[in-house]
Amino acid sequence: METAQRKKGDELMPNLQTVNSTPATFRDKWKHSEFYKYFKYKYLTLLILPAILYFAVFAYGPVYGLQIAFKDYNFFDGIWGSEWVGLAHFERLWQMQSFKEVFVNTVVISLYKFIFGFPAPIIFALLLNELRYVLFKRWVQTVSYFPHFVSWVILAGIFTQFLSPSIGPINILIKSLGFEPIYFLADTQWFRTVLVTTDIWKDLGWGTIIYLAALSGINPELYEVAKVDGASRFQRIRYVTLPGLYPVITIMMVLTIGKLINDDFDQVFNLYNPAVYSVGDVLSTYTYRMGLVNMEYSFATAVGLFKNLISLVMVLGANAIAKRLNDYGLW
Incomplete structure (x- = not known):
């Protein structure tokens, strides 16, 4: 009986092998493709379409116009009709003393913001995480988030x-102490300090959101074990909390380094004035004046393209270094 069943099974095996060896149809390949997921969950895909259209129109669409950085753009001739000049505008960049000054200002201000601004939300998140009164903690979070939603114009x-x-309260206090008032927004020695301080104050609370989310993902048992072993609160932060934040800190650092050459146009444009151009004029405001005020569209585009290329190199470099140091990175 068993021998007969085994023979019958052996006879069926070639047929099964034939079926399994049959090449997959187009429908089978389509169902196993990545694009099928978007079709299968079409309603979820519809939800991200506005974001895709936004970046397609306002981020990738303008890439077409970058070619005027290599042309002597004339409004009446259009992009295609304008004369090709190659790298002439980029050569002009390094021949202009004003551009060198603006480039140094951008790097210095960005470094100040990175040195003092990057650790600020981490420290603030650690302080909030140590609060035991939930209502007070939520109140502090709400108050700290609010400035992020107020525009720099206001x-x-x-x-x-x-x-x-x-009439400023700070200078009123300074004068009451017998000192001369300080023109913070018109003094070259104080303007960068104002930029860095106001930037930290505005985005401090908003920057803590990611770190608080990462803190909530740390296993509470680790704190209990550390407490049983006699670790103080500071030691628990050092040996449990901070290691749990390393992946997030690394990713945020890579993104921040990539933005070092960038600057906050809204902030600088609304706070600076000709008296502090020597220390406060940055690449974005310089591009605005050269492109829209002086109508040197090709030169302004060359400045913007130069800045973006440096940002790309810095992101790639920072990510490579981060991967070598602790195996964490963007990709």
Whole structure:
């Protein structure tokens, strides 16, 4: 009986092998492709279409116009009709003393923001995480988030009044102590300090969101074990909390380094004035003046393209270094 069943099974095996060896149809390949997931979950795909259209129109669409950085753009001739000049505008960049000054200002201000601004949300998140009163913790979070949603146009007006040498509360306090008032927004020695301080204040609370989310993912048992072993609160932060934040800190650092050459146009444009151009004029404001005010569209595009290429190199370099140091990175 068993022998007969085994023979019958052996006779069926070639047929099964034939079926299994049959090449997959187009329908089978389609169902196992990545694009099928978008079709299968078409309603979820529809939800991300606005974001895709936004980046397609406002991020990738303008790439077409980058070619005017290599042309002597004329409005009446159009992009295609304008004369090709190659790298002439890029050569002009390094021949202009004003561009070198602006480039140094951008790097210095960005480094200040990185040195003092990058650790600020990490420290603030650690402090919030140690609070035991939930209602007070939520209140502090809400208050700290609020400045992020206020535009620099409004904040610039507030800071202008707040730092005013005549009616500003800080200068009133300074004068009451017997010192001369300080023109914070018109003094080259103080303007960069104002930029860095106001930038940290505005985005401090918003920057803590990612770190608080990472803190919530740390296993509470690790804290209990550390506490049983006699670790103090500071030691628990050092040996449990911070190692749990390393992946997030690394990724945020890579992204921040990639933005070092960038600057906050809204902030600088609304706070600076000709008196502090020597220390406050940055690449974005310089591009604005050269492109829209002086109507040198090709030169302004060359400045913007140069800045973006440096940002790309810095992101790639920072990610490679991060991967070598602790195996964490963007990709």
